[in-house]
Amino acid sequence: MVWLYLLLALAAFAVALKTTSIALAVVCLLAALGFLVACVLGLLARRIGSQSRDESLILDPAELHRLREQAQARRAAAADGGEPPAA
Template sequence: MVWLYLLLALAAFAVALKSTSVALAVVCLLAALGFVVAAVLGLLARRIGSQSRDENFILDPAELHRLREQAAANRAAGGDQPPAA
């Protein structure tokens, strides 16, 4: 979709250069600017989306509390020693 916006921006820019009407040239230049902005925002959204974490790995507060209690119990029982190899 991003590449489509860039092609539309290129087409609008070409029409603006070939037109003899000033009003049409201004409209086409504004359209080209809008398509370029849409393409850049699409690329940014794709990049941010690819770097986000998976929601399945996010712990809820109750699970986090249970894991902390379990770790504290392991430390109190002397479980902080590394496992023997």
């Protein structure tokens, strides 16, 4: 779809160059600008989407709380000189 916007922008620019009507040329240039902006935004959205993390890897609050409690228990056991609790 992104490349379609680029082709439409090129077509609108070509029509703007070939026309003898000033009003049609202005409309085509504005359309070409709009299609170019849509193309760039589509490419950026695709790039950002490909680099985003998987949402299933994000910890829920209960799991995060459990991991914090385990870390505090290990620190407390290490400070007391005892054995760390078994996982």
